[in-house]
Every structure is written in structure tokens, then in C-alpha cells.
Amino acid sequence: MKALQLFGIIIISAIACNNPVKTSDQMADEKQQGTPGSEDIATQAQQFKTAEGLRSSGVMVKGNYKFVVKVSGDGSGRSLMISSQDLRGDTTKPAPDSTVIYDVKGKVTNMDVSDLDGDGNPEVFAFTKSDGTDAEGSVYGLTFIQHKAVRIFSGDVDKDSIPGYNGRDTFFIQQHYLVRKFPDGKQLKTIRYALKKDNQRYILKEAK
Numbered sequence: 001m002k003a004l005q006l007f008g009i010i011i012i013s014a015i016a017c018n019n020p021v022k023t024s025d026q027m028a029d030e031k032q033q034g035t036p037g038s039e040d041i042a043t044q045a046q047q048f049k050t051a052e053g054l055r056s057s058g059v060m061v062k063g064n065y066k067f068v069v070k071v072s073g074d075g076s077g078r079s080l081m082i083s084s085q086d087l088r089g090d091t092t093k094p095a096p097d098s099t100v101i102y103d104v105k106g107k108v109t110n111m112d113v114s115d116l117d118g119d120g121n122p123e124v125f126a127f128t129k130s131d132g133t134d135a136e137g138s139v140y141g142l143t144f145i146q147h148k149a150v151r152i153f154s155g156d157v158d159k160d161s162i163p164g165y166n167g168r169d170t171f172f173i174q175q176h177y178l179v180r181k182f183p184d185g186k187q188l189k190t191i192r193y194a195l196k197k198d199n200q201r202y203i204l205k206e207a208k
Contacts (some may be wrong), residue, residue: 062113062122064088065144069124071108078104080126080140084147099149101140106130116195117202121145123152123195125178127171134167139178143195143202155203157193164189169202177207 057070070081073203080101106128116124126140141152157180171180177192192207 040156040159051153058111060111060113060124061087062115063120063172065113065122065147067113067122067124069111073104075107075131077102078106078108080104080108082124082142084144084149086147087123097147099142099151101142103125104128105138106136110172114173114178116173116176117197118176125152125171125173130167135169136167137169137171137180137182139204141170141202141204153201153203155193155196156206157204162191178204 004119057068057132060067060069061204064087066085066087068083068085072079072081081098082101083098104126108126109129110127112125112127114125115121121143123141123143128138128140130136130138130176133208139154139157141154142149143152144150157178165182167182169180169182171178177194180191180193181188183189193204196203196205
């Protein structure tokens with residue numbers, strides 16, 4: 001499967017030097033210096049979009065979870081660092097763990113946080129688009145269970161053959177589905193995917 005190939009998901013200490021989580025004092029200093037901090041860059045998933053793709057960092061909130069996301073690298077090798085934090089605790093402290101997704105293909109165009117399967121555990125999805133005229137979309141996902149990241153497999157998103165598919169697709173979250181839209185001739189085709197648990201792993205399945 002070409003998408004969601006998380007070559008080496010690792011859990012690292014969020015107090016490392018490249019930690020995207022910042023204290024309230026650090027963010028206040030950034031504001032005084034005129035440099036936008038993570039909280040200023042984005043507070044909602046919709047604010048992640050820019051003409052050139054995802055900003056270098058941002059914040060998303062779902063229920064009692066707060067996610068700080070940092071994008072690194074370029075087209076030859078991108079990575080995503082995602083830190084989770086429990087808003088019911090001391091939010092001035094750094095998140096205990098961060099998850100790094102390596103070998104992210106294409107440009108990160110958007111991210112979203114959801115609970116597709118309604119189990120109370122949030123999922124974070126990153127959507128990318130390849131360069132070129134085909135502009136094929138890919139999806140990278142994690143579900144967080146007690147703040148521990150668990151991989152989401154692409155499943156039906158990466159079928160070898162999808163009728164009418166020639167790239168130029170768009171992914172987004174709508175209610176309890178991950179939705180994919182792409183042009184099929186003169187029409188716009190829509191496919192919905194549901195998140196399922198199958199043999200102790202999480203996987204995206206086409207909704208019939």
C-alpha cells in the first residue's frame with residue numbers, strides 16, 4: 001500500500017530539542033518578538049490550508065485531546081511530528097510523547113481530527129497530493145488510544161484499481177466517513193470510507 005506507509009513510527013520524548021510543544025512563556029516571548037507561535041498559526045483544522053500546502057506547525061483540538069503538528073522536510077522526504085496532550089491535566093507541561101511519521105509522499109495539503117468509528121478515541125489524518133498533472137492523493141492516519149498512537153492502515157483507499165480514477169482527488173472528513181472525490185470524465189465521483197477494527201488493527205474500508 002503506497003499510502004499510510006509509516007516507515008518507522010517512533011515514540012520520542014517531547015522534551016527533545018525539536019519538540020513542537022511550547023510552554024506558555026515561550027509562546028508569549030514569540031508574540032513579543034513578532035514571530036507566530038503554534039497557537040497563533042492554527043487553532044482549527046480548516047486553518048491548516050494554504051496555497052503552498054500545510055504550514056510548518058499548527059494545533060488541533062478534539063474533545064479532551066490537543067494535537068500539535070509539525071511538518072518537516074520537502075518533496076524528497078517529508079515527516080510529520082504529532083504530539084498529543086490531555087486538556088484535563090496541566091496543559092502548561094509538554095506532552096509526554098510525540099509520534100513521527102516518516103516518508104510522507106507528496107505535499108501535505110490538509111489535516112483533520114475525527115472520531116470516525118465513534119469509540120471515543122480521536123484519529124488524526126494527514127492528506128497529501130503528489131506533484132505533476134495526476135496529483136494523486138494519499139492518506140496517513142493514526143488513532144490515539146490513551147494518548148498512544150496506533151497506525152491506521154489505508155485498506156480500500158489504496159486499491160490497485162478504482163474505476164474511473166486518474167488522480168486529482170480530494171480527501172476530507174464528513175460526519176463518520178473519510179470522503180474521497182475525484183473527476184471521472186465530466187462527473188465528480190465520490191467514495192466514502194469507514195474506519196473498522198479488523199484483527200486488532202485499524203483499517204479504512206469502503207462504505208457500501
